[in-house]
Amino acid sequence: MAYKLTVNGEPHTVDVPEGTPLLWVIRDVIGLHGTKYGCGMALCGCCTVHINGEATRSCTTAIQNAAGKHVTTLEGLSADGTHPVQLAWEEIDVPQCGYCQAGQIMSASALLAKNPHPTDADIDAAMDGNICRCGTYLRIRKAIHRASEIAAKQSAKAPAAAAHS
Amino acid sequence: MEKTMVSRRSFLRASVIAGGGMMLAYYIEPLEKALAAPALPQFGPPVTLLPASFITIAPDGAITIMAKNPEIGQGVKVMLPMLIAEELDADWNAVEIEQADLIPEKYGSQIAGGSTATPTNWVPMRQLGAQCRAMLIAAAAENWGVPASECTTSPSHVHHEGSKRTASYGELSAKAASMPVPDPKTLKMKDPKDYRIIGHTQANPDIKKIVSGKPLFxxxxxxxxxxxxxxxxxxxxxxxxxxxxxxxxxxxxxxxxxxxxxxxxxxxxxxxxxxxxxxxxxxxxxxxxxxxxxxxxxxPTAKQGTDTYNATAEDLAKKDPGQTLRKDGDAEAVFAGLGVKVVEASYSYPFLSHVPLEPxxxxxxxxxxxxxxxxxxxxxxxxxxxxxxxxxxxxxxxxxxxxxxxxxxxxxxxxxxxxxxxxxxxxxxxxxxxxWTREQDMGHDFYRPAGYHNLKGAVDASGKIVAWRNHFVTFGENGRFAQSAGLSGEEFPSRFVPNFSQLASMMPSGVPMGAMRAPGSNAIAFVMQSFIDELAHAAGRDPLQFRLDLLAQTPLPPAAPPPGTPVAFAPVAFDGPRMAKVLTTVGERSGWGKTKLPANTAMGVAFHFSHRGYFAEVAEVHVSKDNAIRVNKAWVVGDIGSVGAINPGAAQNISQGAVIEGMSHTMGYEITIDKGRAVQSNFHQYPPLRLTEAPKEIDIFFVKSDNPPTGLGEPALPPMIPAITNAIFTASGKRIRSLPIEPQGYSWA
The missing domain is CATH 3.30.365.10 (Aldehyde oxidase/xanthine dehydrogenase, molybdopterin binding domain)
Structure with a gap:
């Protein structure tokens, strides 16, 4: 069956059976590999994407529930890796193996979009669904605070652009 | 080949080419075998490593260094090139790192295991850099008609002070490629105080790809x-x-x-x-x-399960042990004698699955x-x-x-x-x-073996351990331990207790078993360091000082390796003073015995030696009335040799990760076997620690010692588990003797 959806601003029509998880449409049909498979049961958060701005586990989102919606994957977070969360992750050098970080970054960026200055408790609540098997949690907390600062500086410099995003 | 930053093919291949030869006879296999689990695959014959295999210098000065080992998150992809670049005296900003294919005849051993990358490559990788630097100097010296001995280098440049001449590595690379490759024994390595790259944090070379979702895994x-x-x-x-x-x-x-x-x-x-x-x-x-x-x-394995293993282990514990791993003095006589306090306890731990997030x-x-x-x-x-x-x-x-x-x-x-x-x-x-699916991954692992330890110890009136007996019940057949299910007779406190028996019995199992981060140690540290803690409390002594006193004993000699064992195979004997140093340091950093802690809050301490690294760790833990646990803070102090950490930022990251993993082991990791199959199938039944549960602070510190640098992937993990369970005892009076603790009514706060 054909479904229409927008991924990272680009319209796509995909012909897959009803019930196919969005994760596998993104990875194998559309061919974007930033979004990762870890558990298939929305337990680990590796597959987190934004659907209409909401952090969502794509491994348990059936394609029909993403149809007609705007999906953002890590590849679409910024054109050049300069989203404040990406910059902060790079500055703090968060990853060890790096496999879970796509999901971590997507959860963190969804948090900051709604709550530009999160407390540690806000971070804990927003990030608890994302497992890091290597245990980079202390750096993740630090990097989210840092991303908040970077975003504040960016919007101070370019208020119009910030309002647009 | 996977590339980092600029394509290698965009360069002229003006690589520094070596003319074959006798340099760098590279003989690391025995060490690897000694450090790795017994049944790991054999590695090829010794390889002569050549600078040209690892280093390419383009005319524009861009330097490509090959990363030979698999990168699993331990940071080896940047660490080994750092060693080369330091002695090459490279401009690190001009270095790009490229993942090598598997070509052992070119790159030597290419493995990620046993925390071996540092001890086996510390010398050879630096030698490659030094050889390449010498060839660049030789090229400059010939161009200028001056003695090579009068030339010096600064990052990516050769200088001749007398004639005030300078040339960049890029200008020299084509000529350097035709210079003979020097014998590394003739080359002087840098004084460590001059290190610009080693000992300084260098970033993950894949960071941009990771944060932007580029294909990589x-x-x-x-x-x-x-x-x-x-x-x-x-x-x-x-x-x-x-x-x-x-x-x-x-x-x-x-x-x-x-x-x-x-x-x-x-x-x-x-x-x-x-x-x-x-x-x-x-x-x-x-x-x-x-x-x-x-x-x-x-x-036939369909008839086996955790229940049958537990029952068999209980039976075997009552029988005479099948093997004596080490015996000093007469522990039984001490237990039967007067004037000692005797403690008996049984410890156990489960099968574990590795669950890397990439299936x-x-x-x-x-x-x-x-x-x-x-x-x-x-x-x-x-x-x-x-x-x-x-x-x-x-x-x-x-x-x-x-x-x-x-x-x-x-x-x-x-x-x-x-x-x-x-x-x-x-x-x-x-x-x-x-x-594979996650379920297939958890259901078809080579599991960390379960194990059972039956301990008896005695302290004398002065509060010293005078006798220790451990009857270890594990998996194996015909006198051979199952993969990763063994125990050394030398395992601490072996040699530090005068009357000591390390004994073992085995039962067969069809469950696939294998090495898991800090194999053996990840379970044994919990057992040994918990029982030492029990003896400290029985003696009415401070657990940290009790351990320092134990480490201060003059150790008995280590067992001689079997005749004909190559030197590199010989086990590394536990070094009491090195451990005492990290233990003292972690006591100072954590404020052990000096910090006034709130109610139901306590510190626990433990240490362990594995993979040539000495680690002592402290956990500060709060235990609520309903057994909800919070690790407020953890301290890790390690001695991994003379440099401290080769890449301090990555070392801090991986050591914090070791603490997090130790917490996962402590609370919830358990694979049970029923009818010959794993019961747990996904993360809802096998929970890695989550961010909410992580401590707010984990303090990592490395003491420097007069020893060659050794690995860090594994040895920071084992002590954290008993540090936490020892803290639980001090905070609540409840002694944890089996892992994990969630089935015993505990949870994270």
Whole structure:
């Protein structure tokens, strides 16, 4: 069956059976590999994407529930890796193996979009669904605070652009 | 080859070429064997490493350094090139790092295991850099007609002070390539105080790709015309297919092939199962989950389970031990004598699954008798050897590309998924990517073995341990321990207690077992350091001072290795003063005994020596009335040699990760076996620690000692588990004697 959806601003029509998880449409049909498979049961958060701005586990989102919606994957977070969360992750050098970080970054960026200055408790609540098997949690907390600062500086410099995003 | 930053092919290949020769006789295999688990695959003959294999300098000064080992998150992809670049005196900003393919005859050993990368490469990698630097100097000296001995270098430049001349490495590289490769023994290495790269934090070379979602991991590999495969194995270990509804599977959408795979001669490399190959992976998975019906020939392991192992272990504990691993003095006489306080306790721990977040996968293409693999493997040479055997082809006909790996933890020391991908690709004649489900990953691991320790100890009136007996019940047959299920007679407090018996009994098991991060140590530290704590409390002594006093004993000599053992095979004897130093330091940093803690809050301490590293750790833990636990803060102090940490930022990250992993072991990790199969299937039943549960602070510190640098992937993990459980005892009075603690009513706060 054909479904229409927008991924990272680009319209796509995909012909897959009803019930196919969005994760596998993104990875194998559309061919974007930033979004990762870890558990298939929305337990680990590796597959987190934004659907209409909401952090969502794509491994348990059936394609029909993403149809007609705007999906953002890590590849679409910024054109050049300069989203404040990406910059902060790079500055703090968060990853060890790096496999879970796509999901971590997507959860963190969804948090900051709604709550530009999160407390540690806000971070804990927003990030608890994302497992890091290597245990980079202390750096993740630090990097989210840092991303908040970077975003504040960016919007101070370019208020119009910030309002647009 | 996977590339970092600029394409290597965009450079003129003005590489520094060595003319073959006798330099760098590179003999690391015995050490690797000594450090790795006994049944790991053998490595090739000694290799002469050449600078040209690792270093390319372009005319514009760009330096490409090959990273030879698999990157599993331990930071080796930057660490080994740092060693080369330091002695090369390279401008680090001009260095790009490129992942090497598996070519052992060019790169030597290429493994991620046993925390071996640092101790086995510390000298050879720096020698390669020093050789290359000497060749650049020789080129400059010849150009200028001055003695090489008068030339110096600064980052990526050669200078001659007397004639005030300077040339860049880029200008010199073509000529340097024709210079003879010097004998490294003739070269002077840098004084460590002059290090600009080693000992300074260098970033993860893949960071930009990771944060922007570029394809990088094994699971991300694609090929034109590639199909996707899944492989369903018998849920009971060692079983095989009797029959399967293959015809029905083949009618499902997108399914191209479905066939039965018979177990290979080595079922740990190729097990029996059903392969399903489809246009897209989810089609294969959907058919496997919803349509596949298999009648399995389950085999004898179907009669085994955790319950039967527990019962057998209890029986064996009452009987005479099967083996004496070490005996000093007469512990039994001390226990029976007067004037001592005797403590008895039994400890146990479960099977564990590794659960790296990237599930097992491998891409394979078989064409014209040649196999090409893209393998996230910790021992890729083992995958090549096993794939060659399973396919009946020569290892020479296999090319293996190393990918970045989404977590190893020892799981990828076994290459079953590599062999399966190779086998399926050959059968279908089309490039395939094999991917397991999480459930298959948890259900078909080579598990950290469960174990049982029956301990008896005695302290005298002065509060000293005078006798210790451990009857260890484990898995094995015919006097041989199962993989990773052994115990050394030398394990601490061996040699530091005058009357000491380390004993073992074994029971057979069909469960596949294997090394998991800090194998052996990850369980043994919990047992030994908990029981030492029990004895400290029995003696009414401070647990940290009690340990320092124990370490201050004059140790008995280590057992002589069997005759004919090469020097590198000989076990490394536990060094009391090195451990006392890290223990004292962690006491100071944590404010042990000096910090006033709130109610129901306490510190616990533990230490462990493994993989040549000395680690002492403290956890500050709060235990609520309903047994909800919070680790407020943890302290880790390590001695991994003279440099401290080669890459301090990465060392801090991986050591904090070791604490987090220790917490996962403590609370919730447990694989139980029922009817010969793993009960747990996904993270809801096998919970890695989450961010909410992580301490707010983890303090990491490395003391420097007069020893060559050693590895860090593993030794920081083991002490954290007993540091936490010892803190629980002090905070609540409840002694933890089995892992994990969640089934005993504990939870994270």
């Amino acid at each position: 094994g699971i991300d590999h694609t090929m034109p015309g590639m199909l996707y495969a899944n492989f369903e194995k018998c849920p009971v270990f060692g079983g095989k297919v009797s029959s399967a509804n293959l015809d029905e599977i083949k009618t499902q959408p997108g399914i191209r092939y479905a066939f039965v795979v018979e177990p290979g001669p080595d079922p740990s490399a190729l097990a029996g199962g059903v392969a399903i190959v489809a246009d897209y992976w989810y089609q294969a998975r959907h058919a496997r989950d919803n349509v596949l019906k298999v009648v399995w020939d389950e085999g 097992m996968n491998c891409s394979a293409s078989f064409k014209d008798g040649k196999l090409e693999l893209w393998a996230p493997s910790q021992i890729p040479s083992g995958g090549v050897a096993q794939a060659a055997a399973a396919l009946g082809i020569s290892q020479k006909d296999i090319t293996l590309h190393l990918t970045r790996i989404g977590g190893g933890f020892g799981r990828r020391l076994t290459n079953d998924y590599v062999v399966e991908a190779a086998y399926i690709a050959k059968q279908v004649g089309v490039p395939i990517k094999l991917l």
